Amino acid sequence: xxxxxxxxRRILTVTGDTWxxxxxxxNERRAAYGVADVLQRYGKRIVPVHPKAxxxxxxxxxxxxxxxxxxxxxxxxxVNSGLAGAVADEAVGVGAKxxxxxxxxxxxxxxxxxxAAGVDMVMDRCPAIEIPRLG
Numbered sequence: 718x719x720x721x722x723x724x725x726r727r728i729l730t731v732t733g734d735t736w737x738x739x740x741x742x743x744n745e746r747r748a749a750y751g752v753a754d755v756l757q758r759y760g761k762r763i764v765p766v767h768p769k770a771x772x773x774x775x776x777x778x779x780x781x782x783x784x785x786x787x788x789x790x791x792x793x794x795x796v797n798s799g800l801a802g803a804v805a806d807e808a809v810g811v812g813a814k815x816x817x818x819x820x821x822x823x824x825x826x827x828x829x830x831x832x833a834a835g836v837d838m839v840m841d842r843c844p845a846i847e848i849p850r851l852g
Contacts, residue, residue, distance in 0.1 A: 718820040719818075719828060719840035725847050728815045728837055733790025734761050737782055737813070741765040741773050741802050742797030748819065748843075755845035758792075764789060782807045790816045793844065794822055802827035809834045819843055 736756055736760045741749040742765070753774055764785055765771060765778035772778055779785050782792065782804070792808035794801050794817065801818055805827040810815045815837040818824070823841050831838045 719823075720838070720842055724837050725839055725842065728791060728817065728839060729844060729848055732814045732837065735764065735785060735787070735789045736761045736791045736793050737764040737766050737785060737789040737808075738793045738795065739766040739782070741778070742767045742769055743771050743773055747795070747848060752793070752795075752819070752843060752845045755848065759848050771802070782811050782813075785811070789813050791817055793817045793819065795819050796822070798823050802830075805831045809836050815839070817842070817844060 738749055740780050741753050756763050757774055763776050765773040765776055766782055767778055769802045770778040772782045777795055796804060801822050802824040805816045809831055814829050818840040820841055820843045828838055828840050829845050
């Protein structure tokens with residue numbers, strides 16, 4: 718189990734409302750695009766992170782987490798599992814309070830490193846599915 722209900726609830730309700738969405742571009746067919754839209758509808762500020770640094774859903778994009786000039790609370794990761802660990806490490810390095818690996822994104826070593834650093838982490842779950850469950 719990569720996240721208990723309490724950790725999910727804490728990240729979605731207490732941790733903070735600025736979410737860096739890694740892998741988010743203007744490609745409407747990608748899951749990140751729709752999930753970012755849901756996050757915005759629930760009051761989260763999304764920050765697109767993608768090599769193209771595109772503006773998405775009205776929010777300025779950045780090529781990497783380290784280029785974001787303000788703190789982010791949660792890093793939501795939409796890259797394949799082979800790249801996700803480096804993103805988790807960068808998230809810890811920039812001071813994110815939580816890391817969220819999307820459905821199908823699994824890196825158990827990254828999970829262990831991130832939680833050992835005192836950062837909440839959810840893996841293989843989707844916030845767009847979890848938020849409505851909060852009631």
